[in-house]
Amino acid sequence: MSALSLNKLLTSTAGVGLMTLATVITSGEAARAVSFGSSWDGPGKSLQEQLNAITVGGPNIDTVNNQTGFQLFTNTATGSSIGSLMFEIAGFAPTNKFGIYNQNGDKALLFDGYNDSGDRTVVDFLGDGSVSVSTKGYLPEYKGSTVDREYANFGNVFGYYLERSDGTTFYTENSRNQGSYQQAVVYQGNNQTELKLAGKQPGIFTDNEFIIAFEDLTRAGSTDSDFNDMVVMVESVKPVPEPATLAGLGLVAGALGLKGRRKASKTC
Ligand SMILES: [Ca+2]
Ligand SMILES: [Ca+2]
Ligand SMILES: [Ca+2]
Structure with missing residues (x-):
């Protein structure tokens, strides 16, 4: 193959990769704007009013325009993530469960139905692939009590779920939801807004922190789409692209890598 045709091939491969990436990003943009x-x-x-009510400094979070569209996450260097149950405003609040799930659909429970505002959970992503969860309750009847759970073969790429007592489960990944509807909105800290969470000291909402806000009624039925039904702040997690996006990024990286190597060899 001549240098010219190889160059053409590489350029077109990079083009396909970039097009794939552009397509994925475009669909991500479209998916992120949920209407309340x-x-x-x-x-x-409303979610906006509830977040405003706990904002003690800096700009208010804009529940419409600050939606990120993040659906999947992984751990950061500590290997542990803390979650804080901010509030649940829903008839199902006494029974709704919240947790993380992996790509096989395996679930790890973080907050049980009886957990309430102010409770916190710690998830350790262990080197053997398991996760260890420790959840502490702060209501008078649970004060000081900690529940530990272990989940083998879980891995460290995950989304968040809300599970109702009837078994209906909603996921941060839209594709897993009935009708592929978006059932959660996700906000990332802006390093400016100061929030006072239930039972905690106030602090800055940093970019290492995310608010996951679920709607517990399916849009296939009757719903109020208020997304205040289970609202949890998590930290020390990092968003990862969805599998489709990963494939697109792989194409781009591969194509660009080939181009880079070709250029390098030409220089010497
Ligand atoms: Ca509600
Ligand atoms: Ca609850
Ligand atoms: Ca609702």
């Missing part, structure tokens, strides 16, 4: 309905919980209970 009028909450059935009454006045002052």
Whole structure:
């Protein structure tokens, strides 16, 4: 193959990769804008109003324009992530469960139905592939009590889920939801807004922290789309592209890598 045709091939390969990436990013952009309905919980209970109510400094979080579209995460260097249950404004609050799931659909429970505002969980992503969860309750009847759970062969690429008592489960990955509807909105810390979470000291919402806000009614049925039904802040996690995006990035990286090597060899 001549240098010219190889160059053409590499350029077109890079082009395909970039096009794939562009397509994925475009679909991600489209998926991120969820429109809120009028909450059935009454006045002052919308996600925007509830976040405003705990904002003690800096700009308010904009629940519409600050949506990230993040769906999957992995751990950061500590190998451990803390989650704080911010609030649940839902009829199902006493029974809704919250946790992480992996790509096989295996679940690890972080907050049980009885957990409430102010409770916290720690997830350790262990070197043997298991995860260890330790959840502490702060309601008077649970004060000081910690529940530990272990999950083998879990891995460290995960999304967040909300599971109702009837077994209906909603995922941060839209593709896993009934009708592929978006059931969670995700916000990343901006290093400016100061929040006061239930039962905690106030602090800056840093870019290492994320708010995961779930809607517990499916859009296939009757729903208020208020996304205030289970709201949890997590930290020490990093968003990862979805599998489709990973494939696109692989194509791009491969094509660019080949181009880079070709250029390097030409220089010497
Ligand atoms: Ca609600
Ligand atoms: Ca609860
Ligand atoms: Ca709702």
